[in-house]
Amino acid sequence: MKIELNGTPRQITAGNVADALVELGWADARVATALNGDFLPTAARAGQPLQDGDRLEVLAPMQGG
Amino acid sequence: MRDFYGVMLDSPLMLGTAQYPSPSVMQQAFAASGASVATVSLRRESGQGQAFGQMVRDLGIHILPNTAGCHNAREAITTAQMAREVFETNWIKLEVIGHADTLQPDPFGLLDAAETLSADGFDVFPYTTEDQVLAQRLIDAGCRVLMPWGAPIGSGMGLNNRYGLRTLRAAFPDIPMVIDAGLGLPSHAADALEMGFDAVLLNSAVTQAGDPVAMARAFGLAVQAGTLATQADPMGVRDMGAPSTPLIGKAWL
Numbered sequence: 001m002k003i004e005l006n007g008t009p010r011q012i013t014a015g016n017v018a019d020a021l022v023e024l025g026w027a028d029a030r031v032a033t034a035l036n037g038d039f040l041p042t043a044a045r046a047g048q049p050l051q052d053g054d055r056l057e058v059l060a061p062m063q064g065g
Numbered sequence: 066m067r068d069f070y071g072v073m074l075d076s077p078l079m080l081g082t083a084q085y086p087s088p089s090v091m092q093q094a095f096a097a098s099g100a101s102v103a104t105v106s107l108r109r110e111s112g113q114g115q116a117f118g119q120m121v122r123d124l125g126i127h128i129l130p131n132t133a134g135c136h137n138a139r140e141a142i143t144t145a146q147m148a149r150e151v152f153e154t155n156w157i158k159l160e161v162i163g164h165a166d167t168l169q170p171d172p173f174g175l176l177d178a179a180e181t182l183s184a185d186g187f188d189v190f191p192y193t194t195e196d197q198v199l200a201q202r203l204i205d206a207g208c209r210v211l212m213p214w215g216a217p218i219g220s221g222m223g224l225n226n227r228y229g230l231r232t233l234r235a236a237f238p239d240i241p242m243v244i245d246a247g248l249g250l251p252s253h254a255a256d257a258l259e260m261g262f263d264a265v266l267l268n269s270a271v272t273q274a275g276d277p278v279a280m281a282r283a284f285g286l287a288v289q290a291g292t293l294a295t296q297a298d299p300m301g302v303r304d305m306g307a308p309s310t311p312l313i314g315k316a317w318l
Contacts, residue, residue, distance in 0.1 A: 006109040030118055031110050032147030037139075039146040059147050060114025061121060064106025064131050065081030065218070065268030 001052045017056065018045035024058070032059045067241035067263040069210055070156065070188035072127065074101040077258060078288045079129065079243065081268025085277060088120060094271055094281035095124050102127045104158060104266065106134075107148050118151070129190065131158040138177035145182050157182060158212070158245075158266075160192045168218040168246075172199045176206060183207025192245050195229030197236050204240060211240055212266065215257065216247025219269045223253035224260075234261045251280075251287030258291025259299065 002011055005024070014020040017033060017040060033040045034057040040048055050056070067073075079102035085091035095103065103124055108114070121128060130148035135141035138161060145157045161178055163171030170192055176199070179189050183206055191203050195213045203211060213233055216222035224230055225247065234242060244257040245266040254265045265288065274280035 006111075026110065029110065029115055030151055031114070032107065032151045034143055034147060037143065039143050041146075042150060058110045059107040059151070060110035061118030061151060062106045062108035062114060063081075063083035063085075063117065064104050064133055065083045 001050065003050060003053065004055045006056075006058055012050070014050065016046055016050060017048045020050055020056065021045065021058070026058060030060065033057065034059070069190075069241055069264075074127070074264065075099075076101040076285070076288060077264035077292060078102075078254070078284060079104060079245075079264055079266035080271065080281070080284075081266070082121060083268055084272035086272075088117075090277055092120070092124070093278045095126070097278050098271070098281035098285040100126060100281075100285070102129050102264075102266075104129045104131050104268070105152065106131050107144060107151060127156070128152050128154055129156050129158050130154065132160045132178075133158075134162070135160060136162050136171070136174075138174040138181070141174070141178040142181050145178075145187060146185075149187065155186060155188045156190065157187050158190045158192060169194060169214070172196065175199075176202050179203050179208055180206040190243065190245075195226050195233045197233055200233060200237060200240075204237065209240065210243065211237070212243045212245035214246040215244045215253065218246040220247050221249025221270060221273070222247055223249055224256060227260075230257075230262075231260060251283040254284055255287040255291035255294070258288060259294050261295065264288075 012020055014023045036055050076099045078100040080098055080100035081104045103126055105121055130152045132141040132144040141161050161171045161174035163169055179191050182189050189208050190210050190212050191208050192212050216225040241263045243264040243266050244262050248267045249270050257265050271277050271281045
């Protein structure tokens with residue numbers, strides 16, 4: 001299916017968000033996720049199915065003031 | 066030093082992690098400043114985030130995530146929730162920007178987000194103005210720390226509205242307050258502490274200096290001076306001169 005990952009179209013095969021992070025190489029990364037604009041806690045990722053057209057945001061630490 | 070949501074800080078200096086010419090300079094600047102808090106943000110993972118996150122944790126000081134760049138309460142709330150998970154802290158520097166040029170906070174969005182986040186267990190550090198009414202509303206919403214601006218973010222102007230800041234400080238003597246944004250010189254930081262503010266938060270003043278590490282050290286010394294001066298009970302100001310040298314014994318010439 002095709003989702004929008006951090007603003008860019010991306011083809012993935014995973015059926016839920018936890019599997020998608022593994023597929024994307026972020027299995028052990030310290031990241032936070034939001035699906036279609038709503039925060040998705042780590043514990044809820046495996047139970048969250050992905051659908052065509054979903055917008056997935058994967059955020060990580062960055063410099064800030 | 067005041068209690069920031071149960072934490073007594075070693076130094077009243079909070080320093081940002083953005084805009085350094087290199088990671089090494091950032092590390093040296095933090096060491097030179099003696100800062101007790103590092104501010105950080107969250108952005109889309111692009112391959113750099115993990116290493117940077119580790120570098121910040123290795124500073125060994127408190128981490129204060131921000132919601133920089135958020136322009137409404139919903140964005141800020143979601144960002145705060147994500148930051149809590151990544152940085153494993155309830156602390157959040159709540160920024161809801163209301164104007165693109167001045168970068169002043171949107172007081173309505175700020176209050177909305179502060180209410181929601183406080184109710185959700187966050188320790189909210191709201192980036193606000195010197196407005197007393199808004200300050201009271203933020204306290205009513207659950208904020209136990211306020212972060213009034215000195216001047217627009219990145220402007221380096223210092224304490225723009227001394228009257229407003231002085232009255233804000235006097236109105237809420239028991240609330241820890243951090244001057245956040247607009248500082249350009251160490252003297253601004255010392256000034257803020259001498260006015261009774263509990264800490265300062267800055268970033269550009271250090272990173273835009275020609276020698277960021279030296280400037281970081283200068284700010285570290287300034288906050289020490291400001292703290293000591295405040296504890297030393299400064300003299301009062303008077304309109305007329307008063308001779309300091311005794312007149313008794315002066316020769317009749």
